[in-house]
Amino acid sequence: MPQKTLTTNREILIQCNSVWKLYGINAGAIAAKHHHEITSELLRRKGVISAARDVTFNIYKGEVFVIMGLSGSGKSTMLRCMTGLSTPTLGSLKVSGIDLKTASPKTLNDIRRHTMGMVFQSFALLPHLTVLENIAFPLRVQGVPKAERLAQARKMMELVGLSGRETHWPHELSGGQQQRVGIARSLTTDPEVWFLDEPFSALDPLIRLEMQNEFLRLQSMLHKSIVFVTHDFDEAVRLADRIAIMEGGRVVQIGTPEELITNPANDYVAEFTGKIPRSKVVKVRTIMGAAASGLQGRPIDESSLVADIAEQVLTAGAPVPVQNKDGQIVGALDARKVAAVLLNKDMAA
Known part of the structure; x- marks a missing residue:
């Protein structure tokens, strides 16, 4: 399960800053008067529901x-x-x-x-349109000429593995196929x-x-x-x-x-x-110890998941060297720490 390394200099695409979403006839008045100093007791007394409360995050x-x-x-x-x-x-x-x-x-x-492209739990396909026409629909809304939008829709059908079903109706597809149509439709506009x-x-x-x-x-x-x-x-x-x-x-x-x-x-x-299971999420670099002299055996990568290297470390009989992406030895991993992860125990123990 590869994970990207997130750094603070990455481009921010979405910024949510202290977002509140209130529902109720008094929601606007409460927001205007109290701003971000809203308490649960105040909402209860005024009969207002808070669906989102002071939410802040960035998406890169x-x-x-x-x-x-x-x-x-x-x-x-x-x-x-x-x-x-x-x-x-x-x-x-x-x-x-x-x-x-x-x-x-x-x-x-x-x-x-x-x-934006959007995919929802309900497939929301238009029953009077074929699969190809459903996928091309967002481009139709944009006013893209028919030949161009159908050509793009065919590319999306191929991308999601639906080629050959262009003239099918939504009710003729399985649930998984219908969701593939929804995915293709959401990607048509790139x-x-x-x-x-x-x-x-x-x-x-x-x-x-x-x-x-x-x-x-x-x-x-x-x-x-x-x-x-x-x-x-x-x-x-x-x-x-x-x-x-x-x-x-x-x-x-x-x-x-x-x-x-x-x-x-x-x-x-x-x-x-x-x-x-921690072993399917925790990486070697998280639990490795310091590199020592005299390490033997084939090095393991610091970005590997513990589950993927467990057998090698458990059968090695000695700490195994850990290397970075450049092939430099940056640490060592022993069987005790791997076993702790496999058993979901405290890895600091």
Whole structure:
């Protein structure tokens, strides 16, 4: 499961700064009077619901950023705000430098049509259009000539493995095939940022795994900036570069899958991460010790997952050298530390 190295000098694509989303007849008045000094007691007394509470994060260009949490945590609310489908009650939210809260309706429409691609849990295919016409529909909305949009739609069909089904109707497809149509349709306009809201949750487990594999394949080819919403931590770990975990409208922790599993911020995060085998997420560099003289054997890569090198280290009989991407020995790893990860024990022990 390759993870990208995120650095502070990466280009920021989406900026969420102290975003609140309140619902209720008194929501506007509370926001105007109290601004960001809003308490749970005040909301309760006024009968206002907070779907997002003081949410702040940046999403970098080219990363897969997963927002997850239980039902009602605020994850889909934040996606709706980031796509301009909902307006934040407080705070600012910028996509490619444009503040969606203050943007004109025309600007929002232009952003949705040209900058964003969206895939939702419901396939939302148009039943009176063929598969090819469904995929070409966003370009039809943009006014692209028919021959050009159909040619682009055929390319997208080939990309997602649907060639040969151009004239099929949506009801003639399986659930996985329908979702492939939705994915192809969302990519037809070559969006800068790709939003996916629980896209695979309606599929049975085997098809869901197949679609996750398809997602990873497409991302390896397209290198999109992606915001992916899910309630499934297994799915999040498999797909994400970074994960934001939400509870009660707040972001409680943001980090790589490895950071969340090895250092959960609270019991809520620990409950999500507890069932994930650490060996499938933790990398060698996290648990290796200092390099020593006299190390023997074939070096292992510092970016390898523990699960992938466990057998080599456990059977070596001595610490194994660890090398960086340039082939330099930067540490050593012994069987005790690998065994601790495999047993989900404290790796500092």
